[in-house]
Amino acid sequence: MALFSSLQRLLRKPSSSSQILQRMKLLAAGDPSRSFTTCEGSRPAIVHKRSLDILHDPWFNKVLNSASGPSSDCLNFLQFDWIELVVGLFDTRQGTAFSMTERDRLDLRGLLPPNHMTPQQQIERFMVDLKRFQVNARDGPSDTNALAKWRILNRLHDRNETMYYKVLVENIEEYAPIVYTPTVGLVCQNYSGLFRRPRGMYFSAADRGEMMSMVYNWPADQVDMIVVTDGSRILGLGDLGVQGIGIAIGKLDLYVAAAGINPQRVLPVMIDVGTNNEKLLRDPLYLGLQEHRLDGEDYISVIDEFMEAVFTRWPHVIVQFEDFQSKWAFKLLQRYRNNYRMFNDDVQCTSCYLHDTFGLPREYNNVKVLIEHDPTVRALWLHADLYLCNFMVTASQLHNFKSSVLRLHNILGTAGVAIAGLLGAVRAQGRPMIDFPKQKIVVAGAGSAGIGVLNAARKTMARLLGNTESAFESARSQFWVVDAMGLVTESRANIDPEALPFARKLKELERQGLHEGSNLAEVVKKVKPDVLLGLSAVGGLFSKEVLESFKESSSTRPAIFAMSNPTKNAECTPEEAFSIVGDHIVFASGSPFPDVNLGNGIGHCNQGNNMYLFPGIGLGTLLSGARVISDGMLQAAAERYLAGYMKDDEVLNGIIYPSISSIRDITKEVAAAVVREAVAEDLAEGYREMDPRELQKLTPEETVAYVKKNMWDPAYPTVVYRKE
Numbered sequence: 001m002a003l004f005s006s007l008q009r010l011l012r013k014p015s016s017s018s019q020i021l022q023r024m025k026l027l028a029a030g031d032p033s034r035s036f037t038t039c040e041g042s043r044p045a046i047v048h049k050r051s052l053d054i055l056h057d058p059w060f061n062k063v064l065n066s067a068s069g070p071s072s073d074c075l076n077f078l079q080f081d082w083i084e085l086v087v088g089l090f091d092t093r094q095g096t097a098f099s100m101t102e103r104d105r106l107d108l109r110g111l112l113p114p115n116h117m118t119p120q121q122q123i124e125r126f127m128v129d130l131k132r133f134q135v136n137a138r139d140g141p142s143d144t145n146a147l148a149k150w151r152i153l154n155r156l157h158d159r160n161e162t163m164y165y166k167v168l169v170e171n172i173e174e175y176a177p178i179v180y181t182p183t184v185g186l187v188c189q190n191y192s193g194l195f196r197r198p199r200g201m202y203f204s205a206a207d208r209g210e211m212m213s214m215v216y217n218w219p220a221d222q223v224d225m226i227v228v229t230d231g232s233r234i235l236g237l238g239d240l241g242v243q244g245i246g247i248a249i250g251k252l253d254l255y256v257a258a259a260g261i262n263p264q265r266v267l268p269v270m271i272d273v274g275t276n277n278e279k280l281l282r283d284p285l286y287l288g289l290q291e292h293r294l295d296g297e298d299y300i301s302v303i304d305e306f307m308e309a310v311f312t313r314w315p316h317v318i319v320q321f322e323d324f325q326s327k328w329a330f331k332l333l334q335r336y337r338n339n340y341r342m343f344n345d346d347v348q349c350t351s352c353y354l355h356d357t358f359g360l361p362r363e364y365n366n367v368k369v370l371i372e373h374d375p376t377v378r379a380l381w382l383h384a385d386l387y388l389c390n391f392m393v394t395a396s397q398l399h400n401f402k403s404s405v406l407r408l409h410n411i412l413g414t415a416g417v418a419i420a421g422l423l424g425a426v427r428a429q430g431r432p433m434i435d436f437p438k439q440k441i442v443v444a445g446a447g448s449a450g451i452g453v454l455n456a457a458r459k460t461m462a463r464l465l466g467n468t469e470s471a472f473e474s475a476r477s478q479f480w481v482v483d484a485m486g487l488v489t490e491s492r493a494n495i496d497p498e499a500l501p502f503a504r505k506l507k508e509l510e511r512q513g514l515h516e517g518s519n520l521a522e523v524v525k526k527v528k529p530d531v532l533l534g535l536s537a538v539g540g541l542f543s544k545e546v547l548e549s550f551k552e553s554s555s556t557r558p559a560i561f562a563m564s565n566p567t568k569n570a571e572c573t574p575e576e577a578f579s580i581v582g583d584h585i586v587f588a589s590g591s592p593f594p595d596v597n598l599g600n601g602i603g604h605c606n607q608g609n610n611m612y613l614f615p616g617i618g619l620g621t622l623l624s625g626a627r628v629i630s631d632g633m634l635q636a637a638a639e640r641y642l643a644g645y646m647k648d649d650e651v652l653n654g655i656i657y658p659s660i661s662s663i664r665d666i667t668k669e670v671a672a673a674v675v676r677e678a679v680a681e682d683l684a685e686g687y688r689e690m691d692p693r694e695l696q697k698l699t700p701e702e703t704v705a706y707v708k709k710n711m712w713d714p715a716y717p718t719v720v721y722r723k724e
């Protein structure tokens with residue numbers, strides 16, 4: 001209380017720097033929760049705590065007074081500056097100034113970023129950050145105060161987790177863009193400056209051989225969910241090194257808010273293997289290892305050691321790999337997915353499935369095939385409760401379908417969300433989804449995300465065409481892929497093997513008037529695509545020229561997916577899209593934008609982001625106790641997500657994704673689908689009192705109820721004191 005009332009007094013009146021320093025001493029002396037004495041001369045400080053207790057303990061806090069929460073006082077940004085200055089300077093006493101031997105002595109190893117800083121460097125870091133804040137940091141066109149809001153929320157997170165998540169859950173639409181994309185990108189870029197209290201664990205190349213013991217420095221005996229990054233491709237912002245921990249924190253915020261994972265059992269992890277970002281390598285205030293990234297076997301051995309350590313301490317943990325550069329993302333996935341409970345939602349693809357109705361797995365018993373009396377046009381309802389609408393098929397298409405069950409496959413995370421959007425865009429044209437294979441799609445970006453979407457879209461088309469080899473082959477011709485070097489064709493030297501299946505054939509090119517390396521505007525002009533989809537990480541790539549060309553699209557309702565994150569990397573803004581291409585388009589983006597006022601109506605901005613899927617995948621895996629995360633589980637998640645959330649009238653209005661305010665509900669359903677699939681595949685080992693046999697007995701409704709019952713709600717528990 002002494003600290004808070006002193007702070008309150010201070011906040012009312014800006015003071016000179018000597019007054020502030022004097023008050024800091026007063027605050028430090030008067031804060032009863034700090035159990036260390038200040039260092040006088042060379043005498044050591046005596047500490048009665050270890051590990052994270054030394055740094056902070058917000059978990060059981062119920063206090064939310066004026067100096068400690070986002071009250072109306074704190075929302076006054078002038079005062080907020082003063083909180084930052086005082087608390088920030090005060091905080092610089094701890095954290096990064098611990099020497100390496102101190103970290104070992106106090107069980108702090110891994111709880112702090114690897115770089116050790118002198119007090120003078122800490123002050124410099126703080127002042128740089130403060131000045132940056134004073135010029136009012138901006139992120140994109142939507143919210144100039146986003147970073148300030150993030151800081152306020154982050155302070156609350158430090159002090160009182162229950163209250164923090166209550167704010168998030170109850171205002172998810174408003175604050176997801178702050179704790180997650182896009183603001184999280186800005187936070188990562190500025191993390192060294194924003195760093196106050198550590199959150200999560202840091203394993204660095206310098207910790208080789210130590211990880212197995214370091215992992216015990218984390219205070220929680222149970223960890224359900226880890227999100228790990230090596231910081232090599234954070235959103236579309238490139239290599240941010242140790243600062244990438246922000247994305248792991250942001251993803252886990254959604255795990256708690258959307259999936260109800262207990263916040264005491266989540267762990268953000270940064271594996272610092274160096275950085276190839278020259279600016280960070282030279283920045284004296286950077287908190288990570290200032291050496292080039294490890295590569296080859298050296299790199300793999302660090303990740304191997306990390307995986308072994310966390311699964312030794314927490315054998316049931318689930319590890320989500322996030323924002324690894326594609327060079328490693330695919331390889332690591334292959335290396336671990338059959339032995340550990342892990343997945344990568346940026347890139348992961350599932351393999352091809354085709355289930356014959358005669359050999360259906362258990363959960364497909366309720367497939368209904370209704371054939372109308374009309375001899376030429378049939379309605380095929382597949383899994384009527386799972387799919388968005390009926391499939392209108394002609395007699396010959398029906399013949400192709402035979403009795404095979406359409407499973408939208410190969411989709412997860414990014415690709416799953418993209419396919420849902422692409423199918424929605426077909427519906428928005430007033431056409432049935434079965435017309436999807438007729439869509440001409442230009443994709444800008446052939447990296448991990450782009451290739452994942454292309455593979456998924458191609459297989460979905462092939463499936464809708466009867467799933468023959470020739471259907472798969474012909475689906476290929478619906479895509480034109482443009483990367484940093486222009487149109488990808490067969491004649492490209494050293495073509496990336498992942499992109500090869502989508503390289504245009506030279507024969508077709510002559511007919512179309514295109515060539516290897518044609519630029520995006522040219523491709524759009526000649527192809528007249530139905531869909532223009534960006535996963536390039538290049539903000540503004542859909543320039544005026546490109547959008548003008550897209551006006552000639554042969555579609556009655558052209559669709560633009562500007563999926564790159566964060567906001568400033570979106571390939572175009574919705575205003576640009578609607579104003580140049582026309583009011584009739586369908587628009588989606590990876591980061592949120594407000595709807596556009598078209599004068600005579602609303603231009604809807606849909607958010608196509610993998611956040612609709614990954615929380616449910618994690619929760620479903622946890623509650624099933626599945627040994628590994630199978631293709632089928634990922635597929636079940638994506639299929640459930642594609643389920644009837646969007647009504648026809650909404651889709652015809654251009655609304656192709658559900659509102660983020662329903663994310664907790666969607667996640668619950670997705671998680672239940674994952675649980676059921678894990679049970680069906682005999683992977684489920686049960687969770688707590690629910691053993692696999694019990695899980696198997698649950699009906700779909702009971703599975704949803706089971707999931708709901710196990711979702712953490714942000715409410716204060718009763719706290720009881722017991723002597724150790």
Ligand SMILES: NC(=O)c1ccc[n+]([C@@H]2O[C@H](COP(=O)([O-])OP(=O)(O)OC[C@H]3O[C@@H](n4cnc5c(N)ncnc54)[C@H](O)[C@@H]3O)[C@@H](O)[C@H]2O)c1
Pocket residue numbers: 233234235236237325326346413414417444445446447448449450482483484485535536537538541563564565566569589590591608609610611
């Ligand atoms: N919305 C979502 O859910 C979601 C999910 C995953 C990734 N993303 C976003 O996708 C973007 C790309 O991620 P990634 O992992 O594939 O990155 P990546 O670095 O692996 O790939 C980027 C690709 O873009 C291409 N490119 C670069 N400049 C280009 C240009 N001028 N024209 C056309 N193509 C160009 C590159 O050649 C490369 O093929 C990032 O911004 C990321 O945030 C969004």
Ligand SMILES: O=C(O)C[C@H](O)C(=O)O
Pocket residue numbers: 181234235236323346564565590609610611
């Ligand atoms: O983090 C996001 O917003 C989506 C995705 O994981 C990305 O890398 O862009």
Ligand SMILES: [Mg+2]
Pocket residue numbers: 235322323346
């Ligand atoms: Mg990502």
